[in-house]
Amino acid sequence: MASMNNQEASSSSATSDFIPYSWTYDVFLSFRGEDTRFGFTGHLHSALLRKGINTFIDNDLTRGEDIAHSLLKVIEESRISVIVFSENYASSKWCSDELLHIHHCNESKQQMVRPIFYKVDPADIRYQKGSYGEALAKHERRFPDNLEKVRRWRRALTRSANLSGWHYKEHDYEFTFIDNIVEEISLQLLNETYLDVAEYPIGSGGASPVLTGLEPSLKSPGRDRQDEAIAVGNCG
Incomplete structure (x- = not known):
């Protein structure tokens, strides 16, 4: 009886230690609306939905100076964050704050993060050159009393550019590129589902x-x- 009680206590302890995350969405799309909403990102969103992948896109959220609390919550409830880096992504304070929270969730909740480099060089993002360098320089002039946050944005960009992702170049077939992304995300979600099953x-x-x-x-x-x-x- 004592042995059985010890086993039950051990099982109860193990069970209480395992608290799986509850994901509302499979994918969260982070993107610069004026660059890709009605083109690449819109097509990607539609392709993900056709595959049965529950994907959030912020078509209905009101944009403001600061990122909305409701959007932060959506990021936290998404299994994968896909970041569409385009020419003007870094010029948006909203997108930059999204990026910080995405990496926070990656560290705190093991959320997956996958970048897409859409007609931009990953090196420009990694080292903040070209349009990304210009955008960060403007942020530094705009927020002289909050340069630490701008430095955090820089670090988040560098970290993102070092992740495994997809690079779209001019003259590629966009529909093929999107199909490849959707298939890879589908497999990744499937593998993560298998990992959620307890070994014992x-x-x-x-x-x-x-x-x-x-x-x-x-x-x-x-x-x-x-x-x-x-x-x-x-x-x-």
């Missing part, structure tokens, strides 16, 4: 025989895992 389900002494039995079929080369849903029930 509560109440069992080892790996679940149901999941163990399904594992070969899930990994079968002939299975199209992107478009097929599998339901698993755990009885006990």
